[in-house]
Amino acid sequence: MTTLIEAPPTDADGLLPSKKKKSGGGLGEYIMIRFLLIFPTIFILVTMVFFLMRITGDPITAAMGGRLPPEQLQERIHAAGYDRPLLIQYFEYLAQLATGNFGTTLSDNRKVTEMLATYGSATLELTINALIVALLVGIPFGMIAAHRRDHLPDAVLRVFAILCYATPVFFAGLLLKLTFSVWLGWLPVAGRAKTSSELALTALQAPTGIYWLDAIRSGNMAALGDVMAHAVLPATALGLLTAGIFLRLVRTNVIGTLGRDYIEAGRSRGVSEFRLVTKHAYKPALIPIITVMGLQIAVMLGGAVLTEKTFEWQGLGFQLANYLTARDFVAVQGIVVLLAVIVAVTNFIVDIVAALIDPRVRY
């Protein structure tokens, strides 16, 4: 991302009118306000999930109901304090959260923080991989579409972009699985790695939990190959979803930039059309991608739930579906809080980066 920051849109040619429109409040103030806005977002989501989950009943009945006699059930509910007034429970929960105590899951009795760390890294790996796919597909194809505007490649790529959006991640995953794993037999069907490489990687000193990173660090090339083979299909399924959006964004922006005066100047000096697109027009077009990338994080996390289910990728989404089925509210709340924090912080970072690049945003 840092390389993108160095390319503000106005400096590309130095010919554009300088934007020194003064609009109250400096960058520092903007960052402060934006930072403070993180907290209400997280707070509201935590509150909503807490009360929504409690509407359906208390966690113990939900998890154990039917399996225990009513008296024992009551005893356990009382012992856990779920029969007290809701507001007291709520404030207690908030106090717990403030000290970083997320509690223990009800269904498999694990510390929520530990659970989040284990599965969070798997989801992080999937999201990073998918983002790489999205950028690798979206940016070059978007530039090609803009370059060949209104010709066959453009039409094909635009249809491809819409198809990317129209295909649900899990259907894309199913098709990929069917083609590359079942019929061609090139890639593994599901999971993050073979059991042997999984064991080798988790046995490492201070593993990051991101398998390919761990494999590279330990120099375990066999495991790296295995992990990569497992990562290809899920990353493609999830990445294509975002790739379509990036493609269209790059296309629109490159087309917009291609009509600018400095491009016309370059053209009149005999710079080739291809070079204009790849060298001069694409940089300003990449800036909106940063903003959209932030907004896409939410889409990607939602898509990750479906992708993980499709490929039995043991991440947050996969576990979230399991915990929801088991009505394990403590675990669900933990996951939601983590996702809320990720989304809020990402949006914060993206806004700051956008403000650094484009001063018009700060007001």
Added chain:
Amino acid sequence: MSTNVPVETTVDHRAPLFKRLPVISHFNKSVGLQRGMLVIGLVLTGTFLLTAIFAPLIAPYGYAQLSDADGSFPTQEPPGGKHLWGTTVGGYDVLSRVVWGSQTAVLVIVVAVVLSIFAGVILGLVSGYMGGWLDRILVVVADAIYAFPSLLVAIVMAIVISGGQSSLFGGVLAAAISITVVFIPQYFRVIRAETIRLKAEPFVESAKVVGASSIRIMSRHIYGNATRTLPLIFTLNASEAILTLAGLGFLGFGIEPSSAAEWGFDLNKALADTTSGIWWTGVFPGLAIVWTVLGLTLVGESINDLNDPRLRGRKKAASGKGGPDSTAAAQAAVAAEVRGS
């Protein structure tokens, strides 16, 4: 499906009234590639709607039918013969379930979008017009929901409403409400922004001077002006509603198979089949989703492009504003967020 009459044939009648109808006027404005995309979108959407309406006539069997006069259906039967698209592991006829699924999809879309427009428009009008602390709270809550992965919001709502699984009516309603919660913030934002803009217009002020009540100003003067962009959001949201419904079904928080056919649920069941090379249980419902979403998206996008004069004039050179303007547009939401709260 080949029996369906393409929708765009009606467009050729150049009756003056026809010309002014939304989609038809857009069609007349379009040229070349853009017209092609609009037509394809209309055809796809048209077949989807017709399939939903005539599902009882098209589908060879019921969606939950497991046997006929000749006995039980075979399980995991490949396509061909009595079951054109094969049967599932549970013995359902794939073709019938795909056809009936379109009905479920239409129901959910209509209920979800109507509910969210209703709630979103009212909240947006009140919030934008009244302002004050109510406005602030609503904006922060809407932004929080908007920022969060919409599928997860829908899942939580589905669990709260129905406990995960339910009948046709309950299931459709639960799915629709879950989707509604996701969409309300979008309508809310659009309507609120428009309302704030319109509030400062002279005609609102003159209504105030004449002595019109707040409710009258909102319902008569602002409402009509603020809701112009809604048809566009409607088409775009309809496709998102289908994807959300399918996502819910795929994760197993949707509608039970015995009470309605739902494509996402069928794909969930088909997932296990793929490893043994059984493709027909998953590919057909999946294609149905893609077909429908593609159609709705193409229509929505085309209308969007045709409404925007800068995007409409396709053969002319770009206006030279695209780059920074789009940046600003992408960041406008952020700006509104900061200002609003």
